[in-house]
Amino acid sequence: MSVYTQLTDDQFAAFCSSFGVSFKRAIPITQGIKNSNWFIQTTDDHDGQHSYVFTLFEERPPEDIEKMAVILNQLTGKLPVAAPLALREGHEKPSDSQDDKRYVIRYEDKAITIVPCLAGAHPKQTTPAMCHEIGAALAMLHETLQALQPAQDYGVPLYPWGEVSDREMQFMPGDEAKLMRDIWQAYSNLPLTSLPKGLCHLDMFADNTLWNLQKDNETLTGLLDFTEVSVEHYVMDIAITINDFCTTWGDAEQSETVNFDRQKMNAFLQGYESKRALGEDEKRALPVMLAKAAVIFWLLRLNVIYYNRTEGRTGDNIMVKNPDLMKRLAAYHWSHVEKAQETVFVLLNSESNNYVEGIFSDITQAEQARATLNDNSNVIIKEYALDQLV
Template sequence: MSVYTQLTNDQFATFCQSFGVSFVRAIPITQGIKNSNWFIQTTDDVDGAYSYVLTLFEERPPADIEKMAVILNQLDGKLPVAAPLSVIESNSVQTDDDDKRYVIHYEDKAITLVPCLAGSHPEQTTQAMCHDIGAALAMLHETLQALQPAEQYGVPLYPWADVRDREMQFMPGDEAKLMSDIWRSYTELPLTTLPNGLCHLDMFADNTLWNLQKGEEHLTGLLDFTEVSVEHYVMDIAITINDFCTTWGMAEQGESVNFDRSKMAAFLQGYESKRALGLDEKRALPVMLAKAAVIFWLLRLNVIHYNRTEGRTGDNIMVKNPDLMKRLAAYHWAHVEKSQNTVFVLSGTTSDNQIIGVFSSITQAEQAREKLSNSSEFAIKEYTLDQLS
């Protein structure tokens, strides 16, 4: 992640000593956009290896990070997470888990030290990886239900409506309309009936680690739990789908945005292998996909705003292109608008052309086809309502 705060080697050594770790070297981590992070090499590491990650949280207050530590300990053993090390108390008195501290303070900011997890960030995802991250997200949702009341552990949701109102003043008319239309459609969903609980809300591929041996890819790490909040599960699903099921082209490729619906079907199949989605959740998903893209469109605009107002500059500051999320939002919104006048028919490809089902969204039709043992023998056709075929 980006490095905003500069620390000296003496400071790193002092911080690491607080967690019982002997410091040798800190290596900046420049991916990401929110916090300052370094790999920590210790006296036990050889050949330039490193055992820990030290994070200085630039925005979240220390109390929020203490909550995050509890969440990670709840998940530890069920999912591949890096639970923060506890602070070594100077009085050497053994403390219960409930009394342990996992955060030290530096200029009113929180610092944690966590073990490095094995694996790499994937440059591309496969259908199998989308299936596995879907199952992992469902397991996360189910496991964190044990922490009650959930609001006590989650941080407040960011006031994105305020960012929307600020940024829409400077947008071209078509962009402002897109954002406004998606937001309105989201508010018209049956939000009170949608299941909610503690959600990750930032499960992008670069917040996961994998053993990427071809043909045997498996998940080895889930990262960055700073945004865990009480939210609708289907929003967390939409956020994760948007990154894992999209191929983001590089600058030299025109920064293309290519969404893969077969990957989304695999993700949903994996998710439902651990937690079944309700009918309201399935119906809400297309709009949630668009709204999730809007949120990250606003997030990237917000980062640019704060970098400008705070005078943040330098090679270690990375800014992600907000236009990519705008294009993804437009893609999803086009499908929402189209689905309002369209049905999707799942039928056989043989001569009898047997109709298996009629669905209100392509997502539900694809999910139904994936459940068929001979799915390749069935096709999905879309029909516009109130027109002759």
């Protein structure tokens, strides 16, 4: 991720030694926007190789990062994760630690960890098969972390996005502020108390995953960046992951287009439900959650720009992601929510005199239901406006 704190080679060598790592070289990682990260090349690595990732956490307190280490150790063996290295003998563990080991060094009130590099590469594009696999992995994560109780003792506090929204809306054009307010209100109107909650990743973007990208046989090899794990509605975690994995983001030369793929979303949901079934309330909430998740990351990117400006953060190692992309994705999802309020989606079997297989309030539920039919080759989804003749 972006590099905000500068360290000398002597400092790197001393920190690495505390974890039993023989330091040769630190290579800045400039993707991402929150923490300072480097690849660590050891004295045993050949040129061009690196064995570890060294992270200095710019915002999260060391106590939160200790919790993250517990979470990663819980997931080890179930999912492809890299747990932080334990410090060598001689480093006292925190008094509230639930482990005999310690995983964090403190530097200027910031946490430092070292984790082994996982094999694989970040995907430039995703496929429906990859979306199915990451869906199953996210469900496994949700199920596995239920063992850590009470969940609030392990998750970090959710960021106060409402405060950021209030600040940023003062400077937005009227149509953007209205879009944000409408989505926020629709989210508030959901039956939030009935939606299942637990420890969630909340940042499962494609660039936080690694894959063996063999043609037609993509395999998940790594899940990264567990700094945002919090107690949240599972369907919010689902929406955050869908928004990135099921969207094709054009680069600057392509005018930074935003193209959402509903086929990929259906593949993701099938993968997720292969491990954990969604409740009806979750299915109904998903369209609004998709819009709210886009709003959160719209605000996150605006917030990074705000802090970079107020803290005077500049330089080639500072990465800023375009908030406008998430705004456009939020508008796309919101248009579907608004349309669904005036529309029904009917499954018709064209081989049986257009026999009605089901009627649904949104396209996502209709597509999911169609996918569950044993023979759906002749089943079409037809859209009807409410309160009108057909």
